[in-house]
Amino acid sequence: MAITTSIEQVPSRKISLGLSLLRHIQHDPLGAAKQLQQQYGDVAKLNILFRRIYYFFSPEAARQILVDHQSDFVRESRQLKVFASFQGKNVLTTEGADWDRQRRILTPGFSPKRVAGYMDLMNAAIHDSVSAELPVEPGKTAVVDADFLTTRVTMDVILRTLFSYATTQAEAAKVSIAIRALSRQSMRELFWPIIPPKWLPYPGRAAKLEQLKIIHTLIDEHIQARTSTNTDSKQDVLSMLLAARDDQPGAGNASLSAQEIHDNCFVLFAAGFDTASSAMSWWIGLMATHPGIVEQLRQEITAANTTALESIARLPLLNATIKEAMRLYPPSTALFTRVAQKDVVIGDTPVAKNTLVVIPIWNLHHDARSFAEPNVFRPERFLPDAPAIPRGAYLPFGAGPHFCLGQHFASIEMALIAAHLIQHFDFALAEGETLPEPVVDLVLKPKSGLRVRVTRR
Numbered sequence: 146m147a148i149t150t151s152i153e154q155v156p157s158r159k160i161s162l163g164l165s166l167l168r169h170i171q172h173d174p175l176g177a178a179k180q181l182q183q184q185y186g187d188v189a190k191l192n193i194l195f196r197r198i199y200y201f202f203s204p205e206a207a208r209q210i211l212v213d214h215q216s217d218f219v220r221e222s223r224q225l226k227v228f229a230s231f232q233g234k235n236v237l238t239t240e241g242a243d244w245d246r247q248r249r250i251l252t253p254g255f256s257p258k259r260v261a262g263y264m265d266l267m268n269a270a271i272h273d274s275v276s277a278e279l280p281v282e283p284g285k286t287a288v289v290d291a292d293f294l295t296t297r298v299t300m301d302v303i304l305r306t307l308f309s310y311a312t313t314q315a316e317a318a319k320v321s322i323a324i325r326a327l328s329r330q331s332m333r334e335l336f337w338p339i340i341p342p343k344w345l346p347y348p349g350r351a352a353k354l355e356q357l358k359i360i361h362t363l364i365d366e367h368i369q370a371r372t373s374t375n376t377d378s379k380q381d382v383l384s385m386l387l388a389a390r391d392d393q394p395g396a397g398n399a400s401l402s403a404q405e406i407h408d409n410c411f412v413l414f415a416a417g418f419d420t421a422s423s424a425m426s427w428w429i430g431l432m433a434t435h436p437g438i439v440e441q442l443r444q445e446i447t448a449a450n451t452t453a454l455e456s457i458a459r460l461p462l463l464n465a466t467i468k469e470a471m472r473l474y475p476p477s478t479a480l481f482t483r484v485a486q487k488d489v490v491i492g493d494t495p496v497a498k499n500t501l502v503v504i505p506i507w508n509l510h511h512d513a514r515s516f517a518e519p520n521v522f523r524p525e526r527f528l529p530d531a532p533a534i535p536r537g538a539y540l541p542f543g544a545g546p547h548f549c550l551g552q553h554f555a556s557i558e559m560a561l562i563a564a565h566l567i568q569h570f571d572f573a574l575a576e577g578e579t580l581p582e583p584v585v586d587l588v589l590k591p592k593s594g595l596r597v598r599v600t601r602r
């Protein structure tokens with residue numbers, strides 16, 4: 146049953162269990178959030194299965210929750226437990242002192258300076274995977290699914306930067322299928338009434354164990370190969386993880402444990418490739434439908450007259466197109482929640498302890514109060530001399546202490562992919578295609594696939 150009926154007929158606080166609403170949120174989070182905003186304005190107060198859930202739709206509120214009141218909110222423990230049952234205890238699945246320590250040790254490894262050191266690995270992966278998937282002879286055309294292409298490229302990038310390892314098409318496909326199947330299973334488990342113990346037979350368990358084995362084996366093999374030799378001269382993320390130390394006074398220069406290194410490799414896979422793949426698929430779709438911008442990008446690259454990756458990755462219009470693509474199609478839209486640790490007031494709304502608050506990134510990014518003509522692709526919004534964007538209105542990488550650890554990594558990676566594609570290919574949507582509707586499949590995906598005609602220049 147559609148949510149419209151249930152929430153229009155009965156004020157939200159009187160909904161008995163809110164099960165139809167829960168189902169709507171589970172199956173169509175974007176549609177549900179849109180409807181809640183239309184109906185309730187800036188704050189929607191819901192009661193689902195006796196749980197208080199507040200949606201905050203204004204940028205000021207998002208900012209207050211994530212930044213100003215950061216110590217009054219934590220990530221939901223149930224969500225962390227479900228993710229931990231897949232990934233172990235890493236920077237994404239822990240809270241408190243454990244998270245603090247891991248985040249502190251990992252952060253320097255993802256600084257802009259350190260990420261610049263991964264650029265050559267990224268670039269090699271981009272060249273190899275694009276050449277393997279797209280025509281290499283000038284004038285030749287291929288019709289490809291954008292998601293298939295970007296999955297291959299971003300999987301290559303993450304494997305190359307993590308382990309200095311050049312994967313094959315078959316392996317990239319196997320690993321990405323496993324990660325996505327695990328992501329979907331974790332989404333399902335989030336909505337189950339209990340977190341099933343390991344021994345209990347439950348729907349999807351056998352497939353989950355099989356897919357987990359694929360990822361664990363891959364990670365173990367690379368860590369073992371690296372640690373079995375005494376010399377590690379690599380410039381990759383694994384090298385960084387093995388060398389990272391806690392330099393906080395009193396921490397004794399401690400490293401991550403072997404298990405933590407494994408579990409953090411897992412999250413870098415899980416958080417790192419599908420998000421960037423989603424962003425680049427939508428970017429390709431937007432380039433295919435905005436040939437004038439493609440021309441401007443080519444002029445920008447030509448005018449820069451450089452092959453230095455660091456300069457290319459910083460080109461303003463190139464970056465603006467990627468930022469605007471992530472505004473229109475934010476990859477991480479679902480599950481952006483926090484739980485109040487104590488009674489707190491957000492704006493003028495009292496939020497009682499234990500309330501689950503939702504920050505609906507999609508709605509924030511499409512709010513006409515922050516972005517004029519919010520559904521129109523306008524990269525100039527993100528050029529250096531554009532008017533400032535309201536704080537809290539643009540959150541593709543989150544904000545506050547949990548903001549995306551891989552933000553610089555992803556930004557550089559996406560700029561290099563975009564520059565490579567723009568320089569070597571012309572894009573158009575495949576015949577009869579329009580830009581598809583987005584759908585949340587953990588990250589934001591094109592609902593009906595996005596087929597593009599790509600011609601080598």
Ligand code: HEM
Pocket residue numbers: 220236237248412413416417418420421424475476477481482540541542543544546547548549550551552554555
């Ligand atoms: C376009 C690409 C990406 C997007 C849109 C994205 C988005 C996000 C968002 C919104 C969060 C915050 C979640 C929250 O506050 O609850 C996050 C966290 C995180 N991201 Fe990303 N991400 C991207 C790429 C990456 C990459 C490439 C990596 C690693 C190589 C990465 C690693 C992480 C990790 C480890 C966290 C957890 C941080 C913490 O809780 O301390 N992400 N990401």
